[in-house]
Amino acid sequence: MTLGIGGAGCKLAALLDDSAVLVNVSETELAKVPGGGRRILASLHAGKGQFKGSRKDRRLGLDAYLSVKRELLSLIKGNMVFSSTGGGTGNGIVSGILGDLTDEEDISTEDKTFFAFLLPYAKLESSEFISNTSEFLAGPLAGAIDSGNTGNIVLFSNRVKFEKRLSEQKFNQMLIESLKVFLAIPDKNDQFRLLDGHIDHEDFALFSSKPYFNHFTYFDYNPEQSFEKQLTQNCNPLLLAPEAPIEALFLLEVPAGGDPTMFYSIVEYFTDKKVSPIYSVVENPSLKAPFITVSLLYSRKPAELVNDFNIIAENHAQAKVQKSLDQYVSLARLEVNMANKAREEVKLRGEEDVLAILKRLGKL
Amino acid sequence: MSEKLSSHESQELFEAQLSRLGEAHYLVLLWSAKSEGKAWKYNLTNFFDDLKHLGITRTKQTAVAVIEAMASLCFIELRDESNRKNIYITKYGAKALARLLEARRYESKASAYLEV
Numbered sequence: 191m192t193l194g195i196g197g198a199g200c201k202l203a204a205l206l207d208d209s210a211v212l213v214n215v216s217e218t219e220l221a222k223v224p225g226g227g228r229r230i231l232a233s234l235h236a237g238k239g240q241f242k243g244s245r246k247d248r249r250l251g252l253d254a255y256l257s258v259k260r261e262l263l264s265l266i267k268g269n270m271v272f273s274s275t276g277g278g279t280g281n282g283i284v285s286g287i288l289g290d291l292t293d294e295e296d297i298s299t300e301d302k303t304f305f306a307f308l309l310p311y312a313k314l315e316s317s318e319f320i321s322n323t324s325e326f327l328a329g330p331l332a333g334a335i336d337s338g339n340t341g342n343i344v345l346f347s348n349r350v351k352f353e354k355r356l357s358e359q360k361f362n363q364m365l366i367e368s369l370k371v372f373l374a375i376p377d378k379n380d381q382f383r384l385l386d387g388h389i390d391h392e393d394f395a396l397f398s399s400k401p402y403f404n405h406f407t408y409f410d411y412n413p414e415q416s417f418e419k420q421l422t423q424n425c426n427p428l429l430l431a432p433e434a435p436i437e438a439l440f441l442l443e444v445p446a447g448g449d450p451t452m453f454y455s456i457v458e459y460f461t462d463k464k465v466s467p468i469y470s471v472v473e474n475p476s477l478k479a480p481f482i483t484v485s486l487l488y489s490r491k492p493a494e495l496v497n498d499f500n501i502i503a504e505n506h507a508q509a510k511v512q513k514s515l516d517q518y519v520s521l522a523r524l525e526v527n528m529a530n531k532a533r534e535e536v537k538l539r540g541e542e543d544v545l546a547i548l549k550r551l552g553k554l
Numbered sequence: 555m556s557e558k559l560s561s562h563e564s565q566e567l568f569e570a571q572l573s574r575l576g577e578a579h580y581l582v583l584l585w586s587a588k589s590e591g592k593a594w595k596y597n598l599t600n601f602f603d604d605l606k607h608l609g610i611t612r613t614k615q616t617a618v619a620v621i622e623a624m625a626s627l628c629f630i631e632l633r634d635e636s637n638r639k640n641i642y643i644t645k646y647g648a649k650a651l652a653r654l655l656e657a658r659r660y661e662s663k664a665s666a667y668l669e670v
Binding site: 372529552 | 639647
């Protein structure tokens with residue numbers, strides 16, 4: 191099952207899963223999402239009905255989480271959660287979830303939650319989105335990763351959407367199609383003839399339950415070229431770039447009659463990196479060239495991610511200050527002589543006559 | 555050899571004296587200056603009546619203590635004239651009053667005697 195939390199999270203979850211559970215603080219937003227299944231309205235204690243979102247305020251989302259906490263903590267077990275990190279609802283509610291997961295003693299492999307977060311494109315999106323994301327990465331996400339109580343965490347980025355000027359609908363569809371390629375690995379193992387190795391549903395579930403960032407990608411594999419070069423060239427542009435992997439998994443699909451031994455050079459590449467990959471090789475008769483799906487699990491310290499975002503946020507703040515200075519008139523420098531000012535005040539209060547008297551009397 | 559105060563030390567002494575003045579001390583300087591401007595005589599009894607009228611004190615001893623302190627500091631001069639102890643502000647008292655007025659440390663209050 192899939193859960194979508196907040197505006198962006200609901201849209202993504204509904205695209206992946208017709209029966210996705212959608213969570214939001216706004217009835218209007220919930221009603222607008224096409225598809226998906228059950229809707230859960232998290233309570234904001236609003237007097238006039240809940241038709242507004244969290245207005246980018248992650249504290250509102252976190253307050254609303256308390257109204258659905260018990261239900262959500264049971265629903266996320268062993269499932270997948272989608273949310274954005276920039277807005278108020280998704281960020282706030284998922285912060286609550288991650289906080290509670292962090293406090294758990296131990297979570298079994300089958301109960302681990304796979305998280306997919308959509309991060310704003312720092313160059314072009316609002317500074318609230320960036321600062322919300324920084325706080326989210328540095329706080330609840332860092333804590334949850336340290337506790338080891340999450341499953342894989344996928345960090346989607348809005349970069350391609352803005353750089354290629356894509357519609358939200360089209361971009362969301364791209365994200366989901368991309369994720370589906372990764373999620374299809376165990377089904378392809380069931381469906382196609384196995385040539386080497388094996389990744390069954392249990393292997394895949396175990397891999398997905400590991401508390402690391404997951405960068406998955408896929409491309410036509412040319413056995414004549416270095417795998418490292420091809421992997422570098424074919425990073426998934428929809429995700430944040432990966433760090434050096436800790437664990438890896440790949441599925442190599444070869445056309446009918448293709449060489450089933452071409453995977454050895456890929457295994458060697460990973461072994462050189464001190465990573466023993468989980469892999470399988472299958473024969474896919476619909477293909478004309480070998481096709482590989484790779485997933486790299488890496489542990490980037492959230493502090494480094496936060497640092498990236500903070501640099502951007504800082505630049506935004508400086509640009510805003512400069513803009514304000516450019517827009518508004520410059521202030522003239524005020525020269526204030528406190529003694530003169532005090533004398534003026536004395537005069538205003540009608541006490542100057544006392545000083546005049548003393549001068550007249552020759553005492554001042 | 556006797557030690558003399560430098561001008562800097564004198565200034566320091568003046569600032570220290572000034573910092574210790576209370577509202578009643580300020581009012582005696584203010585009212586004595588105003589009465590002298592009108593060429594009126596302002597005496598200890600007038601001062602006590604004014605303080606009592608404003609609710610600053612209910613005892614004459616307090617008024618006497620304020621006056622004696624200010625006289626000791628050479629900010630006022632007390633002269634026995636026609637069986638009255640009349641109060642005159644000195645040039646040091648004038649400087650102190652000017653500073654207190656500029657600093658707005660105390661609110662200027664009206665003397666019932668001088669406002670008649």
